[in-house]
Amino acid sequence: MRDREREHGLGLGLKVLPDRGRLWVNLPDGRSVAWYDRPAGRVSVLSDRHRDAALAVLRPYLTGTWTVGPPPVPSAADLARLSLHPDDDLAPNRPGEALLGELEHGAAGARTRHRMRPDLLAQERVGAELDALEGAGWRVLHAVPLPGAGRIDHLLIGPGGVWCVRAVAGRRQRVHVGDLLVTVGRAEPRPDVRWIRRAAERATHALVTAVTPALVVVESNRLEKVPSLRDVAVLEPATAAARLTRAPATLKPSDTESLFTTARNRHTWSQV
Template structure:
């Protein structure tokens, strides 16, 4: 068993568990949805079973992996440090709050943003993977900042920017968004830019979404047609009732590409 490591892939408790050698090469994985262990190195089968045993439940099937798709091959080659799938909602804000030096007012706003992202993340993470939904959180976008949530599923790919509203009125225009009496903020422009970048790197249409948390009233300018403005908790009905545009293999291929941190780096960073 020495040298074998079990590493999670995807959201905690829901993705696969990979058994890797010290150099990061995968020798097996345990799919918790199908309760199956796929073994790549049959000569190490007993070691693999021993290191996975604490994570197993019920009747588990064991055997060689199915013929891998292109997405499977890319995922197997993905170094753990480059995998964005384990990111929690608000991952970047957690780091800022823990290590940042902002003043009390700025930290209060960070906490509000974090709470909103965590609540929206819970809603998106609850969409069933068995029905083809995949979610990533806190993705860095060069020149834009971050995508709070990237949602992939049968209706397509959605770039979600979360807005904490706190029971106030929201007015959404082409360029600016106003919450209550606060200064207008450029969220519509930001989410458009992020969705355009995502469309380019994923080579697939990405819909910009403004997700408003706890809004008392929402006014959207008639000229705003390209951005979806959704309010929690009505996000789920909209998504589950939307028309299907992607097949399961397409969702998996895009998810595999999107979870690779190298996909999002600027040209000078690769």
């Protein structure tokens, strides 16, 4: 019986998509019909018409004791999320989304792909460290587009404020971070410091709240920072989470959700 129910759900084209502690059941056009809140152990059904089919496709993911019912009274953030078109939602972006696309579709040559891999691994490493903070009340977006300036590698929103994070691949070499430039080994200096400072300014404008710029240097054999650099945090993956969780609390949970809802909408970034 359960197999037939699940086949019915799949036959309707229902898809189960993870999103920060919830599993959403969506129709082929992207509309949500139900979601499973894992921490609460509850399946909220938005459409009675699709109740049985939604439960069928969710059944492999249900654990422990769980209940089914109508959704709680939606918050403003919930309403905004439900009205957001899937193509405009940045929340599903993976760390290094743009680099992954180029590597997966073979758009770059062999030499370029070789240079891109350390940058991708750095973004994935930092992304994993930041994603692990979600249990402590933080929310994370990856690969946030800035028109004309590439992408913010990671945007972190939580109790300690909003952080605009750029991952720097240390390539097991000495990394020197200056007031404007970053030098990795003997390579030409790159404007990472200047870039992340400007990106944080644009994020501040887009979200109408203070945003702190940060560089996270991955796999360097020695990290040096000039003492005069005070407005940009320079971290390593092993210490980044501790530094961020120790930051003074400035945002309430409702503020975090509201800012996350604004930040995940692609249109928020189109005019900054």
